[in-house]
Each structure stands twice: as structure tokens, then as C-alpha cells.
Amino acid sequence: MPMEEYKKAQKQGLRDMKAAAARGEETGLHVLPGDPETLAVRRESLGVVEIPTELLTGTCNDLRKNTFSPGFYPVLAEDSEFAHKWAALCASHLSEGIREPIKAVEYLNHFYVVEGHKRVSVLKYFGAISIPGVVTRLLPRPSDDPEVVAYYEFLNFYQMTGLNFLVFKRPGEYRELLEAMGRTSREPWSAEEIYNFRSFYYMFRDACRRHNGDERYFSQAFLVYIKVFGYEASRGKLSTQILRELPRIEGEIRNRLDQADATLLLDDTETPKRSLFSFSGTGKLCAAFVHSGFTAASKWVYGHEYGRYLLENAMGGQVTTLSYEGAGTEAAAEEAIADAVEKGADVIFTTDPKLLLSSVKQAVLHPDVKILNCSLNTAYPSVRTYYPRLYEAKFIKGAIAGTLTQDGRIGYVADCPTYGAIAGINAFAQGARMVNASARVYLEWSELRSGGGVERLRAKGIVYIDHLDRLAANAGPGICGVHNLAMIQCHWGRFYQSLVRRLMDGRWKKEERGSSAVNYWWGIHQEVVDVLCSRLLPSGTRRLAGVLRDALRAERLDPFYGVLMNQKGHVVYGDDAPLPARQILSMDWLSTYVEGSLPPPEAFTDRAREVMRNQGMGGGSGV
Numbered sequence: 001m002p003m004e005e006y007k008k009a010q011k012q013g014l015r016d017m018k019a020a021a022a023r024g025e026e027t028g029l030h031v032l033p034g035d036p037e038t039l040a041v042r043r044e045s046l047g048v049v050e051i052p053t054e055l056l057t058g059t060c061n062d063l064r065k066n067t068f069s070p071g072f073y074p075v076l077a078e079d080s081e082f083a084h085k086w087a088a089l090c091a092s093h094l095s096e097g098i099r100e101p102i103k104a105v106e107y108l109n110h111f112y113v114v115e116g117h118k119r120v121s122v123l124k125y126f127g128a129i130s131i132p133g134v135v136t137r138l139l140p141r142p143s144d145d146p147e148v149v150a151y152y153e154f155l156n157f158y159q160m161t162g163l164n165f166l167v168f169k170r171p172g173e174y175r176e177l178l179e180a181m182g183r184t185s186r187e188p189w190s191a192e193e194i195y196n197f198r199s200f201y202y203m204f205r206d207a208c209r210r211h212n213g214d215e216r217y218f219s220q221a222f223l224v225y226i227k228v229f230g231y232e233a234s235r236g237k238l239s240t241q242i243l244r245e246l247p248r249i250e251g252e253i254r255n256r257l258d259q260a261d262a263t264l265l266l267d268d269t270e271t272p273k274r275s276l277f278s279f280s281g282t283g284k285l286c287a288a289f290v291h292s293g294f295t296a297a298s299k300w301v302y303g304h305e306y307g308r309y310l311l312e313n314a315m316g317g318q319v320t321t322l323s324y325e326g327a328g329t330e331a332a333a334e335e336a337i338a339d340a341v342e343k344g345a346d347v348i349f350t351t352d353p354k355l356l357l358s359s360v361k362q363a364v365l366h367p368d369v370k371i372l373n374c375s376l377n378t379a380y381p382s383v384r385t386y387y388p389r390l391y392e393a394k395f396i397k398g399a400i401a402g403t404l405t406q407d408g409r410i411g412y413v414a415d416c417p418t419y420g421a422i423a424g425i426n427a428f429a430q431g432a433r434m435v436n437a438s439a440r441v442y443l444e445w446s447e448l449r450s451g452g453g454v455e456r457l458r459a460k461g462i463v464y465i466d467h468l469d470r471l472a473a474n475a476g477p478g479i480c481g482v483h484n485l486a487m488i489q490c491h492w493g494r495f496y497q498s499l500v501r502r503l504m505d506g507r508w509k510k511e512e513r514g515s516s517a518v519n520y521w522w523g524i525h526q527e528v529v530d531v532l533c534s535r536l537l538p539s540g541t542r543r544l545a546g547v548l549r550d551a552l553r554a555e556r557l558d559p560f561y562g563v564l565m566n567q568k569g570h571v572v573y574g575d576d577a578p579l580p581a582r583q584i585l586s587m588d589w590l591s592t593y594v595e596g597s598l599p600p601p602e603a604f605t606d607r608a609r610e611v612m613r614n615q616g617m618g619g620g621s622g623v
Contacts, residue, residue: 002087013073030058040138054215207242288340307492333358389523391427398431408438411457411465418615443596447608
């Protein structure tokens with residue numbers, strides 16, 4: 001009987017080796033990557049801990065690596081001495097159970113066996129969830145390596161919870177988990193909270209193993225599941241229910257595993273001559289709009305509502321629309337989206353970045369409905385995102401301010417650091433410097449806890465200040481002394497018409513990018529963004545703005561072309577070519593022409609920090 005079990009385990013090991021070879025990976029156990037004396041900056045004795053079997057992936061003994069497959073299954077011949085010892089240990093396990101802990105070292109969340117290789121092999125073969133072991137932790141030297149940064153975040157999580165089975169390799173994912181659970185503090189968890197979390201995770205793990213046997217899948221799948229379905233709403237579910245729900249979020253999980261993030265679609269392709277898409281029922285497309293605020297109180301909502309009006313009136317009776325206002329909470333947003341689905345919406349636009357997660361939750365529940373969220377650089381393939389490319393218009397306004405300033409000083413007030421916002425600041429500075437060699441941009445933030453930035457700029461005597469997408473001249477005290485000289489206009493109606501048409505003519509399907517999310521980022525060239533100039537501007541300045549607009553629209557000009565330097569004078573881009581769009585979007589540095597800094601997240605208001613979380617950036621260090 002035990003030898004028959006060995007033969008089965010050996011066959012499984014040979015299959016495991018073959019699969020690893022097909023992936024181009026090692027066909028045996030991983031070996032601790034270095035001498036423990038030099039590998040780690042220090043050691044910690046953890047005593048006896050329960051080691052998750054999926055994290056037992058290696059050995060400290062190089063001679064042992066070819067005795068087992070990567071999954072710790074035996075691979076030596078059945079007539080070998082090793083096989084007989086394995087079978088004897090198997091018999092002991094079946095009659096008495098294996099109780100003696102193994103010895104192992106842990107390095108970067110991987111456990112390498114020092115003593116007890118056959119015990120691990122037998123217990124993994126019989127499906128053990130965890131194996132007791134006397135563990136020594138090897139702490140790596142702190143560095144900027146993302147895996148090392150993520151590991152030190154794990155250590156904080158471990159200190160709070162004592163849990164070691166959730167492993168994330170990218171920085172910020174433990175914070176994501178805590179936020180998804182409604183926990184943002186670093187307070188230790190109670191024994192009851194740890195028990196409940198562990199119980200739910202193992203229920204989830206069982207479902208996940210049946211859905212996808214790849215053990216590298218578990219942690220990312222758990223994080224996505226919690227973010228979409230909620231921890232409190234899910235922790236009482238059975239594995240059978242979880243198993244039914246996992247296929248709905250497969251795209252979101254695969255996006256994280258592949259690290260596919262988002263694909264930027266920077267151009268609006270031509271419409272095919274023949275329609276490739278039709279709708280059932282009336283033959284009309286129904287588009288719903290969900291807003292977090294109200295038209296009467298928000299210029300942002302008013303702009304999107306006007307875009308909805310233009311969409312419905314420009315499509316010749318092909319499109320009907322629904323509108324929902326005041327959906328500012330997660331519950332209200334989900335209720336509005338669900339109502340729109342029930343009323344037959346084919347496509348739903350959620351017009352605020354903070355509605356993103358509600359959009360994702362409803363998208364996985366209603367896969368036949370297309371949902372788009374107005375945000376930037378988010379990696380959820382279940383929804384597509386769209387946002388105006390504003391940095392080109394900021395470049396024009398910077399050039400306008402550069403021609404007007406007498407002392408070279410120009411003020412700029414941003415809300416908070418988010419994706420795209422820093423590109424706007426730097427593009428503004430590029431435009432100002434292009435026309436005025438002495439121009440300097442003085443940056444302030446309006447959402448700091450310490451108060452607004454406009455007053456600080458005015459106190460410095462700066463006349464021209466860009467704030468709320470408007471360039472204004474401070475001609476004296478009071479609001480009557482402020483003259484708006486240039487402002488950005490977003491043509492939401494044109495944006496929405498183009499997005500809806502790609503649903504109707506078949507481009508939507510062609511623009512899919514596998515597990516990558518899709519983000520439409522359009523600007524002046526696509527005629528969804530423009531700069532309106534006041535008649536108060538000198539005629540020469542107005543003509544300059546028109547020349548720059550025409551050059552950007554024809555793609556003969558790029559605000560970020562050639563050598564770019566940060567505030568420390570370091571070259572951050574030096575090619576004789578335009579800066580790639582992905583680097584523009586993810587800018588976390590300020591131009592050498594900017595006076596100011598990127599404050600840490602804690603310096604901003606709670607409202608601003610929520611926006612920063614939704615838009616993917618948590619502040620920065622300045623340069």
C-alpha cells in the first residue's frame with residue numbers, strides 16, 4: 001500500500017517537472033539563493049509556526065533539489081533507497097500521523113527546508129494545508145526592489161496579525177487589502193478577528209484550488225475578490241458559492257497576475273462605413289449616466305449632463321439616455337447602476353473616479369452591459385475608463401502666462417497629486433519657459449490641511465495664477481479684481497458620441513487588449529479638449545495660442561519632446577523624441593522650472609486623499 005502511494009506521488013512529480021520545463025522554469029526544488037550568513041542583514045527566530053504548504057517551495061541543500069519536483073513530489077525510481085524511506089514514512093503517517101516539526105528558513109516569503117524534506121513531501125501529497133516547522137527568518141537588506149519593499153510591508157502586516165499565508169509581491173497591496181476590509185490602522189488584530197479571517201481564507205483557498213490549481217493564483221485572487229464582493233459580505237460564504245463567483249472576476253485576477261495594468265488608447269480611430277453591431281428590441285442603444293453630485297451644484301456634473309444632451313440629440317434617434325444624480329456613496333451608485341441595468345441600459349457611464357469600484361462590482365455582476373468610468377490609469381478590465389488629456393491645454397496656458405508675466409513669476413494651484421495632474425503642472429511650465437526664458441512656476445496645493453494655495457501666491461505678489469483650469473490675472477483685492485484670461489473646455493458631447501459609436505460599429509470588440517484594462521485618453525488632436533481665450537488678452541497672445549493649438553492638433557508639436565530635467569537638475573528623459581505616453585501619465589517628479597514640492601499624503605485633506613487613492617497616486621517626495 002505505501003509503495004503504491006509512492007508510485008502515484010512519483011507520477012505526479014514527473015508531471016510537475018514536465019509542466020515546469022514547458023514554462024521554462026527549474027524542474028526541481030528551488031535552492032536558497034545564497035549563503036544565509038551573507039544573504040540577510042539579520043535573522044529572527046520565529047519558533048514553531050504553521051507553514052502554508054504552497055509557500056514550502058525550496059531547500060537549503062543543493063543536493064536535494066533534484067530529488068523532488070518543484071511541488072515537492074518525489075521523482076526518484078521506485079526501487080531506490082529513497083523510495084523505500086518515503087514509503088515507510090507514508091505508512092507511519094497513515095497509522096500514527098506525522099507530528100515532529102520540520103526545520104526551515106524563510107526568505108522573502110519562501111520557505112526553504114533544512115531538515116524534513118520527506119515529511120514535507122508526504123504531507124503535501126496527502127493535501128495538508130500547513131505543516132508545523134521551526135522557522136528562522138532571514139531579513140533582506142532594505143532596497144528599492146519592489147519585492148523587497150513589498151516584503152517589508154508584509155512584515156508590518158505579520159506584526160499586526162501573525163498571518164503568513166497571504167503573499168503579495170508588489171508594494172501597496174497589503175494596504176489595498178486592509179482598506180478593502182475597512183481597516184487602515186496598524187493596530188493588532190484580536191484573536192477572534194484572526195480566527196475569522198483565517199477561516200474565511202481557507203474556505204476561499206479551497207474554492208480557488210478547485211477553480212485554478214495554480215498556487216501562485218491564491219493571494220491575488222483573494223485581494224480582487226475582497227475588493228469586488230466585500231469582506232464582511234463574503235466571510236460567511238461557503239466554498240461552493242465562492243467557486244461560482246470566481247469566474248466572474250477572472251479577468252480582474254488575470255490582470256494582476258499578468259501585471260497587465262492599463263492600455264492607453266490615445267487616438268480615436270475612423271468609424272467603419274458599415275455598422276457591425278446591432279441591438280435587440282427597439283434597435284436603439286440606451287446609455288445611462290450616473291453622477292456622484294448634482295447638476296445645480298457642480299460644473300463637472302453639468303458638463304457631463306450637457307454632453308449627455310448633445311449625445312442624444314446628435315445620434316439621430318439611435319440613442320436614448322437615462323440620468324442619475326446624487327449617487328455619491330457606494331450604495332447609492334450600485335443602486336443607480338442596478339436600476340439602469342433593469343431599465344435596459346446597454347452602456348453606463350459613471351462620471352466620477354470615486355465611482356470606479358462600484359462600477360467594477362456591477363460590471364462583474366452584469367457582464368452583458370458595458371460600463372465606463374471617468375478616471376485615468378486604472379487597471380480593471382471589467383470596466384473601461386476615459387478621461388481628457390489635459391496637459392496639452394495646460395501647455396498652451398503656460399505659454400499664454402509666459403508672454404504676460406513682467407517678473408517671470410507665474411502661480412499654479414493644483415488640487416492634489418494624481419495621475420495626469422503632475423503632467424499638467426510640468427506641461428504648463430514647459431509652455432511658459434518656451435516663450436519666456438526667465439519664467440518660473442510657483443506651485444501650491446488647494447487641498448492641503450493647512451489651507452488653500454491661492455492666498456499664499458497672492459501674498460507673494462504673483463499676478464498671473466492658474467487655478468481650477470482657469471488662468472486669471474489678480475488685478476486687485478476682492479473677486480471683482482480677478483480677470484479670467486484663458487480656460488480649458490472639455491467637449492464631453494463629442495467624447496460620448498465617439499465612445500457610443502464604437503459600440504455600434506464594432507470597434508469596441510477590436511480594442512480589447514487581453515487581460516489589460518483599456519483607457520481612452522483623448523485631447524486636442526481628437527478635438528475633445530480646447531483652450532478658450534479671453535478678449536482681454538493681447539491679440540498677439542491670442543494668435544500664439546491659436547498657432548500652438550493648431551500645431552498640437554496636427555501633432556507637429558509635443559510639450560514633452562527632448563531633454564527634460566527635474567528640480568534637482570537630473571535628466572529624467574534625454575532622447576531626441578517625444579516622451580512616451582505611459583511616462584507622461586505616471587510622472588512623479590517636478591520640472592526644473594517649478595518652485596514647489598509634492599507633499600506626503602498625510603498633508604492633504606481626507607477628501608483629497610480619497611481622490612488620490614482612486615486615481616492611483618498617494619503623494620510623493622518632491623522629486
